[in-house]
Amino acid sequence: MIHLKNLGIGFKSTTLLSGVNLQIKDEESFVLLGPSGHGKSILLKVIAGIMPPTEGQVIIAGHDMAGLTELEKHEIMFNMGMLFQKNALFDSMTVGENIAFPLMEVRGLNEKQADTIVDRYLEAVGILEAKALYPDEISGGMQKRLGIARALSLTPKIVLYDDPTAGLDPITSRKIITLIKDMKSQQKSTLVTITNNMNRAFEMADRLGVVIDGELIVTGSVEQTKNHPDKRVQQFINGQLKGPLTRDFND
Numbered sequence: 205m206i207h208l209k210n211l212g213i214g215f216k217s218t219t220l221l222s223g224v225n226l227q228i229k230d231e232e233s234f235v236l237l238g239p240s241g242h243g244k245s246i247l248l249k250v251i252a253g254i255m256p257p258t259e260g261q262v263i264i265a266g267h268d269m270a271g272l273t274e275l276e277k278h279e280i281m282f283n284m285g286m287l288f289q290k291n292a293l294f295d296s297m298t299v300g301e302n303i304a305f306p307l308m309e310v311r312g313l314n315e316k317q318a319d320t321i322v323d324r325y326l327e328a329v330g331i332l333e334a335k336a337l338y339p340d341e342i343s344g345g346m347q348k349r350l351g352i353a354r355a356l357s358l359t360p361k362i363v364l365y366d367d368p369t370a371g372l373d374p375i376t377s378r379k380i381i382t383l384i385k386d387m388k389s390q391q392k393s394t395l396v397t398i399t400n401n402m403n404r405a406f407e408m409a410d411r412l413g414v415v416i417d418g419e420l421i422v423t424g425s426v427e428q429t430k431n432h433p434d435k436r437v438q439q440f441i442n443g444q445l446k447g448p449l450t451r452d453f454n455d
């Protein structure tokens with residue numbers, strides 16, 4: 205479903221990542237780990253087609269993104285949903301409108317058709333009662349739920365989640381991950397999720413990878429990742445588990 209071939213990613217003269225190779229199968233759940241600032245979010249944006257790589261190919265469902273016209277590229281991007289690290293909600297729109305807007309703009313639905321879907325997804329993520337409120341009037345956990353509902357309302361084949369539990373308490377984090385897993389099995393989608401919450405990562409991943417020091421180390425299954433021979437991988441995983449614990453790592 206997602207094939208990254210010898211990718212290089214960078215800005216102007218700086219190279220952030222190189223030699224990135226990864227194949228993610230249909231309906232697989234892949235989790236990206238790695239220290240802050242090493243390029244996880246940027247890699248997700250390259251997969252989403254928001255940013256072009258400096259080298260290599262991004263192949264989505266057999267289509268090389270670089271070889272497509274803008275129209276064809278948008279067609280592929282419409283089949284991907286993304287939850288951004290900072291949610292990227294429309295602040296001047298209500299919760300309901302945040303979901304309705306892309307449905308009308310992207311899918312071309314009318315207001316009534318969109319409204320039916322809005323209710324269905326708000327209900328699914330458990331925030332229907334907040335429909336008429338604005339994003340700054342709801343809690344951080346509810347904002348995450350809204351971001352997830354908005355991404356999933358377009359029933360994308362591929363869903364990219366950037367740090368879906370960041371800043372949430374352990375109970376809410378767990379609920380969000382359960383929601384993501386439930387929605388995945390309902391929609392039969394392929395997931396790429398960034399998180400540094402190890403327990404949640406191991407709970408939801410079929411396979412994992414660590415973005416560190418300019419490369420992506422595909423570490424394999426949960427067991428393979430826990431026993432991975434690369435010292436940096438071990439340091440990263442154990443540092444998070446046994447080091448000074450933050451609330452996010454502690455649950």
Ligand SMILES: Nc1ncnc2c1ncn2[C@@H]1O[C@H](COP(=O)(O)OP(=O)(O)OP(=O)(O)O)[C@@H](O)[C@H]1O
Pocket residue numbers: 215220238239240241242243244245246247289
């Ligand atoms: N538009 C840009 N121009 C130049 N550098 C950028 C740009 N966007 C991001 N970077 C740099 O790329 C690096 C990787 O950023 P990225 O957001 O991918 O990190 P991350 O691994 O997601 O970190 P975190 O875990 O804190 O979210 C950072 O050093 C950042 O400053």
Ligand SMILES: [Mg+2]
Pocket residue numbers: 244245246289366
């Ligand atoms: Mg990030």
